[in-house]
Amino acid sequence: MSEPVQVSDPAGLVARGAALDAADELAPLRELFALNEGSVYLDGNSLGALPRHVPERVRDVMVRQWGELGIRSWTESGWWTAPERMGDRIAPLVGAAPGQIVVGDSTSVNVFKAVVAAVRLAGQDRASGRGPGSGQDRGSGQGPGSDEGRTEVLVDATTFPTDGYIARSAARMTGCRIVSLAPAELPAAIGPRTAAVLVNHVDFRTGRLHDLPGITAAAHEAGALAVWDLCHSAGALPVGLDAHGVDLAVGCTYKFLNGGPGSPAFLYVAERHQARFDSPLPGWNAHADPFAMADGFEAADGAVRGRVGTPDILSMLALDAALDVWADVRIADVRAKSLALTDFFLECVEAYAPPGRVSSPTPVAHAERGSQVALRCPEAPAVMDELIARGVVGDLRRPDLLRFGFTPLYVGFADAERAARVLGEVLAAVPGQVAPGRR
Numbered sequence: 001m002s003e004p005v006q007v008s009d010p011a012g013l014v015a016r017g018a019a020l021d022a023a024d025e026l027a028p029l030r031e032l033f034a035l036n037e038g039s040v041y042l043d044g045n046s047l048g049a050l051p052r053h054v055p056e057r058v059r060d061v062m063v064r065q066w067g068e069l070g071i072r073s074w075t076e077s078g079w080w081t082a083p084e085r086m087g088d089r090i091a092p093l094v095g096a097a098p099g100q101i102v103v104g105d106s107t108s109v110n111v112f113k114a115v116v117a118a119v120r121l122a123g124q125d126r127a128s129g130r131g132p133g134s135g136q137d138r139g140s141g142q143g144p145g146s147d148e149g150r151t152e153v154l155v156d157a158t159t160f161p162t163d164g165y166i167a168r169s170a171a172r173m174t175g176c177r178i179v180s181l182a183p184a185e186l187p188a189a190i191g192p193r194t195a196a197v198l199v200n201h202v203d204f205r206t207g208r209l210h211d212l213p214g215i216t217a218a219a220h221e222a223g224a225l226a227v228w229d230l231c232h233s234a235g236a237l238p239v240g241l242d243a244h245g246v247d248l249a250v251g252c253t254y255k256f257l258n259g260g261p262g263s264p265a266f267l268y269v270a271e272r273h274q275a276r277f278d279s280p281l282p283g284w285n286a287h288a289d290p291f292a293m294a295d296g297f298e299a300a301d302g303a304v305r306g307r308v309g310t311p312d313i314l315s316m317l318a319l320d321a322a323l324d325v326w327a328d329v330r331i332a333d334v335r336a337k338s339l340a341l342t343d344f345f346l347e348c349v350e351a352y353a354p355p356g357r358v359s360s361p362t363p364v365a366h367a368e369r370g371s372q373v374a375l376r377c378p379e380a381p382a383v384m385d386e387l388i389a390r391g392v393v394g395d396l397r398r399p400d401l402l403r404f405g406f407t408p409l410y411v412g413f414a415d416a417e418r419a420a421r422v423l424g425e426v427l428a429a430v431p432g433q434v435a436p437g438r439r
């Protein structure tokens with residue numbers, strides 16, 4: 001690394017950042033989080049920051065609920081029903097009515113449950129002539145009279161890898177084949193052979209927001225089911241699961257929901273599908289009467305049938321505490337601030353970065369942008385190391401993507417300005433080439 005370089009601010013971006021923070025109604029929420037004031041944390045799209053009150057609550061779970069009450073806590077502290085209670089707490093953040101979400105397992109495991117269950121539901125729909133979107137019988141084309149069979153699972157080709165790996169295995173187990181396509185190509189490709197479509201709501205690399213209403217409607221039009229991975233949208237933007245008729249969805253809680261490292265994921269099963277939701281992992285927690293210890297499996301009613309085994313109580317109740325920060329927060333306000341933050345960051349990068357050194361694959365259009373900005377830069381590994389050394393914490397997706405996540409609950413406009421300014425300084429100091437596509 002060469003000598004430190006300072007970039008100038010002729011556009012008054014420092015002052016603009018301060019003014020935007022002063023006018024920001026969500027700004028006081030930052031106090032709820034444990035942040036290192038010497039640095040700018042732009043990695044909440046990977047691991048959300050710690051809400052300050054969580055350690056004390058986890059301490060209570062350990063010392064009082066576990067240490068003093070012991071096994072009585074399964075009932076007296078509500079441990080047994082925590083998965084569905086946490087689901088109901090997450091529900092309003094993703095536009096779901098109560099009773100449709102359970103929390104537990106990892107996102108990967110929930111992708112498995114959702115894809116296999118979707119293929120099974122599509123098969124039942126075909127046999128009964130019913131359509132997945134409405135719960136109503138379909139008139140023609142998709143029912144018993146159409147015999148091609150629903151043997152394809154369409155997968156977002158830009159998906160986070162785990163979804164693709166799991167979907168391929170789920171497809172093998174259900175006698176389906178995988179068709180991998182860019183999300184924009186999915187609506188035209190969904191047809192009478194499609195059982196289910198699995199899509200990431202926001203691309204983890206570029207931050208592109210995919211068309212959940214459009215792709216879901218296209219799936220239903222063809223008699224298929226839509227399964228969405230909300231890891232990068234839950235807690236970041238309005239999802240509208242019920243409003244858009246999504247069939248099944250999964251998501252993690254350790255990014256924008258700040259549940260902590262490895263906090264349990266969630267599974268949404270639309271109410272209209274619950275009675276026929278046939279989990280490929282029907283563990284005893286999904287049984288209608290788990291403590292009957294019966295030989296035969298009889299599925300519980302509701303989203304509970306998406307549960308598998310004993311819930312991870314310590315993580316689950318850390319998440320419970322973390323969700324308290326949402327008490328008075330409207331997701332629409334979070335979205336408005338997220339877009340303003342990412343707009344401002346992009347403007348600052350344009351002002352501070354030496355010409356041609358970075359280019360952004362993140363869409364400019366608000367309707368297509370999640371809550372992160374990615375910058376392509378041939379020297380990305382060295383640049384991210386130096387950014388972190390200078391207190392700007394983003395992350396790297398090899399080979400050449402710098403990722404910056406914007407969590408509106410605790411990231412401010414001055415943070416965005418500072419991150420871009422430090423990036424400009426680092427780029428000026430790191431010898432480099434002009435980024436691909438920029439001259």
Ligand SMILES: Cc1ncc(COP(=O)(O)O)c(C=O)c1O
Nearest residue numbers: 106107108160162204229231252
């Ligand atoms: C879109 C997406 N899906 C799935 C995962 C993996 O989830 P898990 O590790 O909980 O299985 C991630 C992790 O970052 C992700 O970003």
